Amino acid sequence: MIKIAIDLGSSTTKIYRADSGNGIALAEPSCVAVSGVERTVKAVGKDAKKLVGKTAEFTQIVFPIHEGEIVDGKLAAAMLKEFLNRVGVHPHLLKRVQTVFSVPCGASQTLLDDYALLAEECGLRKVLFVDAPYLAALGSDLVLSESNPIFTMDIGGGVTNVAVLSLGGIIAGLSMNLGGHNMDANIIEKMARQNGLNIGDLTAERIKNEIGSLSDKVRASTVAQGSSVQTFYPASIAVQSGEIADCIRVYIDKILEYAGMVLNQLPAEVAAAVHKNGLCLSGGVAKIDGVAEYVSRSLEMDVHVTEEPQFAVVLGGGMIARDQRLYNVFSKKYANV
């Protein structure tokens, strides 16, 4: 049996192979380059992302997963099939594959149907769909139990999942279409408005990840290259971390507002335990300097972040794929979905 876990992120698709080598076998941008009216696939994953902002008119870069939703089923299937191939799960092997597939917290039946259809189109037959917060907790090395509630927050590129859960179920939780992409868009807008510089998506993302910080002490800087808003000529300017801090902070504040709503729904005993245990923060945005500390100060509780928080969900999926006992526990839990 080939055992895998898939985290189909809005930014990055991650695949874990639990049968050979036990590890992350793929992490590639969730995008496809297509050309012409027939939308022929020209490149997938990192090869496609290299083309963002640089393509000729007849080539288009598509992110088939947007804010956690499958917005282009056909291209999502073409992309995932290619990724499966890249991790050695070739078409003739598909019959023997058992998959743990992450889905956003509290996904609607329509979205779950879309995921099921996608898996089917890729030839994956035995698939266990699991709410992302369980996977984020497991992949952050937390132990799930019936009695001890875990508070998780995963901030990805397009989706944030917030949940309080125990092995018994999700006590309160929600997913919202907010994440790193909003911050990138905010940086683009601010550069144009304040500095008269047009920059592309990749540049904005690089600036955010390289010098973005919510700590007052950090004063990093980088050079942003783009074109002048007025003359359209190539131009570049130096950017300080302080100038883009607000572009990040506004979205973290929004997320914290929703997290407050989740916490407000908790029974008193659970709320007390959550406060004592703290928050498990994951997703790529948790890597941005000062975000964990900012969240900790705002929520007035400890925040735990693993070394590679962008992989927490797929690592959690890998743990379930690998461990038959855990797999059976989750199979029972999702038997009626």
Ligand SMILES: Nc1ncnc2c1ncn2[C@@H]1O[C@H](COP(=O)(O)OP(=O)(O)OP(=O)(O)O)[C@@H](O)[C@H]1O
């Ligand atoms: N060092 C980093 N490595 C990867 N992503 C980072 C890093 N620092 C910040 N990020 C940001 O984190 C986001 C990607 O995180 P993640 O991989 O968890 O998202 P995703 O799972 O693809 O998307 P989603 O869960 O929202 O559907 C992007 O906005 C990216 O720019």
Ligand SMILES: [Mg+2]
């Ligand atoms: Mg994710």
